[in-house]
Amino acid sequence: MKIINLMKVALSALRRNKFRAFLTMLGIIIGVASVIAMLAIGQGSKQSIQSQISSMGSNMVIAMPASQQMGGVMQGGSNIQSLELYDVEAVSKNCPSVSHVSPEVRASGQVVSGTENWPTTFYGVGAAYLEIKKMKIESGRMFTEQEVKKAAKVIVVGQTVVEELFGKGVDPVGKSIRFRNVPLKIIGVLAEKGENTFGQDQDDVIIGPYTTVQKRILAITHIQAIFASAKNEELTDQATSEMTTALRASHQLREGDDDDFQIRTQKELVNTFSSISNILTILLGAIAGISLLVGGIGIMNIMFVSVTERTREIGLRMSVGGRGVDILMQFLIEAMLLSVLGGVIGILLGVGSSSVIGSITGWPIAVMPSAVVLSFVVCTFIGIFFGWYPARKASGLNPIDALRFE
Amino acid sequence: MSKKIIEVSQLRKDFVVGDIVVHALRGIDLVISEGEFVSIMGTSGSGKSTMLNILGCLDQPTSGSYLLDGSRIGGMNRNELARLRNQKLGFVFQSYNLLPRTSALENVELPLFYNASVSSRERRERAKEALHAVGLSDRMDHMPNQLSGGQQQRVAIARSLVNDPVVILADEATGNLDTRTSYEIMSLFQELNQKGKTIVFVTHEPDIARLTGRSVTFRDGHILRDQQITDGLLAREILHSLPVEDTV
Ligand SMILES: Nc1ncnc2c1ncn2[C@@H]1O[C@H](COP(=O)(O)OP(=O)(O)OP(=O)(O)O)[C@@H](O)[C@H]1O
Ligand SMILES: [Mg+2]
Numbered sequence: 001m002k003i004i005n006l007m008k009v010a011l012s013a014l015r016r017n018k019f020r021a022f023l024t025m026l027g028i029i030i031g032v033a034s035v036i037a038m039l040a041i042g043q044g045s046k047q048s049i050q051s052q053i054s055s056m057g058s059n060m061v062i063a064m065p066a067s068q069q070m071g072g073v074m075q076g077g078s079n080i081q082s083l084e085l086y087d088v089e090a091v092s093k094n095c096p097s098v099s100h101v102s103p104e105v106r107a108s109g110q111v112v113s114g115t116e117n118w119p120t121t122f123y124g125v126g127a128a129y130l131e132i133k134k135m136k137i138e139s140g141r142m143f144t145e146q147e148v149k150k151a152a153k154v155i156v157v158g159q160t161v162v163e164e165l166f167g168k169g170v171d172p173v174g175k176s177i178r179f180r181n182v183p184l185k186i187i188g189v190l191a192e193k194g195e196n197t198f199g200q201d202q203d204d205v206i207i208g209p210y211t212t213v214q215k216r217i218l219a220i221t222h223i224q225a226i227f228a229s230a231k232n233e234e235l236t237d238q239a240t241s242e243m244t245t246a247l248r249a250s251h252q253l254r255e256g257d258d259d260d261f262q263i264r265t266q267k268e269l270v271n272t273f274s275s276i277s278n279i280l281t282i283l284l285g286a287i288a289g290i291s292l293l294v295g296g297i298g299i300m301n302i303m304f305v306s307v308t309e310r311t312r313e314i315g316l317r318m319s320v321g322g323r324g325v326d327i328l329m330q331f332l333i334e335a336m337l338l339s340v341l342g343g344v345i346g347i348l349l350g351v352g353s354s355s356v357i358g359s360i361t362g363w364p365i366a367v368m369p370s371a372v373v374l375s376f377v378v379c380t381f382i383g384i385f386f387g388w389y390p391a392r393k394a395s396g397l398n399p400i401d402a403l404r405f406e
Numbered sequence: 407m408s409k410k411i412i413e414v415s416q417l418r419k420d421f422v423v424g425d426i427v428v429h430a431l432r433g434i435d436l437v438i439s440e441g442e443f444v445s446i447m448g449t450s451g452s453g454k455s456t457m458l459n460i461l462g463c464l465d466q467p468t469s470g471s472y473l474l475d476g477s478r479i480g481g482m483n484r485n486e487l488a489r490l491r492n493q494k495l496g497f498v499f500q501s502y503n504l505l506p507r508t509s510a511l512e513n514v515e516l517p518l519f520y521n522a523s524v525s526s527r528e529r530r531e532r533a534k535e536a537l538h539a540v541g542l543s544d545r546m547d548h549m550p551n552q553l554s555g556g557q558q559q560r561v562a563i564a565r566s567l568v569n570d571p572v573v574i575l576a577d578e579a580t581g582n583l584d585t586r587t588s589y590e591i592m593s594l595f596q597e598l599n600q601k602g603k604t605i606v607f608v609t610h611e612p613d614i615a616r617l618t619g620r621s622v623t624f625r626d627g628h629i630l631r632d633q634q635i636t637d638g639l640l641a642r643e644i645l646h647s648l649p650v651e652d653t654v
Contacts, residue, residue, distance in 0.1 A: 016507040319462070
């Protein structure tokens with residue numbers, strides 16, 4: 001039979017059986033669409049976690065006192081006073097991969113402004129701190145090196161603190177607040193950062209010179225952490241080892257001595273979270289796989305249910321001169337038209353519903369090209385195979401047996 | 407003597423069902439010449455349909471030889487048999503076997519779809535002609551479920567005609583129809599035969615068989631009787647003489 005005739009025959013057969021065609025397509029559409037949507041949600045949340053973490057500074061390297069066994073008692077890192085200001089100096093001098101470095105000391109307490117008060121944390125840091133933590137000033141300014149040297153009573157505050165003390169939308173620059181009875185002048189406000197991955201409010205902070213916190217609030221000389229940033233993300237490992245060497249030298253540790261500090265990078269955090277969200281994606285993928293299976297079984301069912309009717313049709317076509325190959329080609333073309341059309345509709349529906357889900361729930365959505373390709377290939381393959389296989393069986397029968405099939 | 411269309415000798419057909427062998431045909435010898443109108447009679451299970459299916463190349467004999475229009479059927483492969491069915495044979499079934507939800511015209515066109523040498527214009531023309539020949543020119547776009555049984559069988563006859571076969575094989579073509587419609591169909595077959603078509607017609611009813619030119623009677627897979635019919639009865643005339651109540 002001519003190919004043009006085959007197309008005509010296949011099309012008219014589909015037209016004759018619109019409902020069956022629709023049901024077959026439905027299985028494929030649901031299979032494809034659900035796989036795409038599920039994996040889009042999984043992939044989207046993974047990407048959003050990653051971008052949140054890198055917005056915290058993915059090239060950040062933090063040195064903290066090590067937790068140590070002391071007389072059998074495990075001591076928390078923050079109780080140990082192993083980091084000093086000269087360590088900061090050592091890092092900034094001896095680590096070529098490090099671009100910025102800042103000490104950090106923390107003090108918790110109430111901030112008071114007039115009648116309002118609010119419990120928060122006062123971070124004493126260097127001028128480079130904002131750069132390292134990827135924070136931005138919204139209004140006012142950051143304090144200067146000069147103010148650090150003088151232990152000036154100036155601070156920049158986060159949005160939450162502003163809201164709690166002054167109300168929403170008020171610009172507090174120039175106003176004074178008290179922290180543990182020390183009056184401090186607000187010289188800048190930080191841009192909003194929202195919650196971090198752990199649900200911690202990153203806007204509930206006060207930032208001032210570390211000298212101010214050391215001398216005027218805590219009366220200490222050591223520091224609690226060193227924040228540094230590598231020149232770029234690739235150099236974090238390099239920066240880590242340089243800092244280790246620098247700190248060991250500065251602490252005069254001998255070969256074989258344990259480090260009395262620990263170094264953490266943001267990269268480790270990214271990796272941990274990626275593996276968690278990978279599990280999420282696998283889970284959603286499994287659900288999607290099941291819907292693909294269910295869709296596939298649906299396609300199979302509808303194809304097999306129609307076999308009786310179609311076997312008689314095949315018998316008739318053979319009795320008027322249709323060859324086995326003509327009949328196979330007809331069924332193959334039918335199945336291909338249905339499956340490909342269903343697959344394309346499924347892709348559109350999957351992508352469309354992903355973005356609808358995304359905009360309704362506010363979940364991040366990222367359609368994976370591999371999911372689109374995979375689900376399309378699997379579904380159309382199932383459709384084509386189960387459209388073709390019964391036809392292959394029937395076209396091998398004697399015409400009379402196909403005509404009498406029941 | 408005119409050309410032999412069908413020449414069958416020592417034709418046997420066994421069906422194996424489980425461990426029982428059914429001998430449906432036990433050595434049939436039969437010659438049918440061009441222009442004959444042959445009816446095959448016989449009790450139920452005597453092998454009539456089996457015979458016709460083999461003549462129509464829808465089934466293969468267990469043994470024996472079969473020459474159709476000079477070509478030997480034994481040893482042909484499936485594609486060659488399909489070609490033969492497509493170009494030399496027309497089949498009319500008791501249950502019409504039309505494609506559902508497909509217009510009368512498209513149903514009649516069906517055999518020509520499988521003939522690559524027929525253009526789509528020619529296909530349409532010939533299908534229209536065939537429908538005209540069976541008196542259904544005004545029903546070309548009707549679906550099978552919009553046609554009466556008699557009309558559906560006419561469509562099926564048009565389909566069997568459209569490829570201009572050397573022989574039309576009909577298996578109880580009037581079996582599902584009332585008396586009046588049966589005579590209408592027989593009148594159509596007689597007309598076709600008059601125009602020179604060779605027809606083999608399986609039936610149960612002696613009244614119908616009398617309208618053909620030769621009656622072959624089967625019993626238990628053998629030919630019991632083979633006689634010429636010289637009555638010259640015309641179905642059209644019987645139709646006129648039928649009382650009107652009979653149409654119910
Ligand atoms: N596919 C088959 N498998 C097994 N046995 C069969 C098959 N087809 C026919 N037979 C047997 O062959 C014998 C002849 O059957 P056939 O259909 O030719 O009879 P028939 O003369 O057409 O009868 P009827 O007048 O009832 O149609 C019967 O005994 C039947 O049971
Ligand atoms: Mg029969």
